[in-house]
Amino acid sequence: MKFNRKLVFSAATIMTMTLAGCSNTTPHGKYVDGIHDVSAKGKKSIITLTVEVKNGHIVDIKTKxxxxxxxxxxxxxxxxSKVVSNNGQEGIDxxxxxxxxxxxxxxxxxxxxRVDGTTPEYVPVGSKEASGDDAFKLKWSIQPQLGLLKGDYYYQEARFRQGHMGSVAIVTDTSNAKDVIFAEFNESGRPNYYTRLYQDVPKRMSEYNFSMGKKKGTAWVQSALTMEKLMVEQDKLTFELNPDFDPALANKLKEPNRLKYAGIDVVAGASNSIQQSMVPLxxxxxxxxxxxxxxxxFYQHAExxxxxKGKWTxxxxxLRLxxxxxxxxxxxxxxxxxxxxExxxxxxxxxxxxxxxxxxESINYAxxxxxxxxxxxxxxxxxxxxGGSLFLIDDLPATGDSGSYxxxxxxxxxxxxxxxxxxANILYQQxxxxxxIVEHKKI
Known part of the structure; x- marks a missing residue:
């Protein structure tokens, strides 16, 4: 017998669907209610998950x-999170x-x-992102805020973890120090980096993110962008460990050691950088x-x-000064x-x-x-x-035709x-x- 679920859904059922993130096509009563530990072999170890099921739907999963x-x-x-919303692993890459x-x-x-007592045969899956020219479909934006940005400037840098150089720039409203209006984290590869290509190279807007994306499925800059966004939105620069922090896990971002500040897995893209550099800086x-x-x-203008024809190139x-x-x-x-x-x-x-x-920051741009x-x-x-002028730059490289290459x-x-x-003229006038700023000669 079939029912019109739009008519017979109870409030409790709707709440369960919301928690589980399921759609109208998700089967009901698929799994046995309760808290279950399930395990399978990963690459190096047995992975054990703790899964909570209510009304046949997966509502929470944690790594045990x-x-x-x-x-x-x-x-x-x-x-x-995809498994929770999908109420199962089927169709997930x-x-x-x-x-x-x-x-x-x-x-x-x-x-x-499962409520029907079956255990379907598991068929291993691959990644759709593993083919094609760019080998992944990661998205991130490096576009700056257009127009004028100004405020009080703070900057810290320090080497960490075998010599990588991390830096943080923070700008606050001059009239309200509690208002964070700009945050930027960057990191340069250590001088003795095992890949010569990335020795001393800034990571934020270089090929490094594409290389990492192809190898690990995440770009370094994604973590930095996420944390910066939270800092500006919440006007918050300090971070706290979870109350269940386990010192035995050292710097690993396992469940007890994730930052209480932001329960986001995207930090995995630069977990060491975030914990060992961005947070202390x-x-x-x-x-x-x-x-x-x-x-x-701090004064910045982007255009x-x-x-x-007036079209964006x-x-x-x-320019930052x-x-x-x-x-x-x-x-x-x-x-x-x-x-x-794009x-x-x-x-x-x-x-x-x-x-x-x-x-x-590009390595290959000529x-x-x-x-x-x-x-x-x-x-x-x-x-x-x-003390040179913003405008008298003729003594700088590539400011004139110098003859034979x-x-x-x-x-x-x-x-x-x-x-x-x-x-320079826009910022100078402001x-x-x-x-x-003192006067700068233009002629």
Whole structure:
């Protein structure tokens, strides 16, 4: 006998469906109610899950024990929420880069006691993300906030874990130190990194995220972006451990050791970086904000670069300047040109491969002026720190046609300098209006 479920659903049943995240097509009474421990073989160990079932629906899953590679397992563990919403493992793909651990989780769920007494044969699954040019379907955005951003500037950096360099920049509202308006975490590979390609390379807007995505199914920057978003939204820079923190688990982000601040598995993409670098650095900044404060002001302007028809080229210009409140001198400067998050948005076909990267941080980007873009910008930073003008830059690399590439290393003025000068003028006018910078000559 068939019933119209839209008419006969009770309030209790609707609540159960909501908790389980199921749809109208999900079978009722599929599993035996209760709390069950189920296990299956992963890559390196037996994975045991504790599953709670109510009214035949899975409502909660926790990892009870496992000895898999921690970063890989944390990525695979993202499947748990999918299993809950799907009320079973059927039709769920493995996580790219963590196929064995994923299958261990899904196979364990397959052994969950069913009301009809059956145990279907488990068929191992692969990852749909494991094929194609980019080998994964990860999404993240590196686009900056457009327009003007200004406030009090805080910065901390330190090496951690075998020599990686972590850095955190925080900007707060000048009139309200409790209002976090900007947060950015970055990390550079250690000088003796086992892969020479990533030695001393910043990770945020470089090829590193794609390499990690293909190997482990998650991009490093995704974790940083998630934590930054929470900091700004909640105006919170300090973190707490779970009340059930287990010191025996050291820095592993197993269930008892996940940050109480944000119960999110995406941190798995950079678990060591978050715990060992971002957390302690932001804690130092938090203490500074409520201690001695800062004498540094932050000014940033970002603008989409348009072609002659007014259409976005797929490149965004960004200039950051930090000035000292007392001397009114520039203490830090950084200019970059950031590529769109999707290939199709970049008009120059030769630049499409640099999507979700920036000219400064990309390893493979080749500046047409025949000199490294990072070399140009590092020279700009040195020039301004030494009291040079924002506008008199003709002594910097690639600011003019220098003749033969064979004898000089570069041949023409970089277009980036024109874009930089436009952003510099915008920030300079604002900073002069705010009376925070000395006069800079333009001729």
């Amino acid at each position: 024990s496992q000895k898999e590679t921690e970063s890989l397992y944390l990525n695979a563990e993202r499947l748990l 493995a996580v790219s880069g963590a196929t064995y651990s994923s299958n261990g989780i899904l196979k364990a769920i397959n052994t969950l006691p 932001t804690a130092k900044i938090h203490a500074q904000i409520y201690g001695e404060g800062t004498e540094q002001l 989409k670069l348009l072609d002659e 797929g490149v965004t210009a960004l 930090v000035v000292d409140k007392n001397s009114k001198q520039i203490t830090k400067a950084h200019y970059d040109e950031i590529f769109a998050d 290939k199709k948005l970049i008009s120059d076909a030769s630049l499409k491969k640099f999507y979700r990267q920036s000219k400064y 500046e047409p002026a025949r000199i490294g873009f990072n070399v140009m910008i590092d020279a700009l930073n040195d020039h301004l720190q030494q 064979a004898s000089t290393g570069f041949t023409k003025r970089s277009d980036a300098w024109e874009h930089y000068l436009k952003q 900073m002069r209006q705010d009376n925070v």
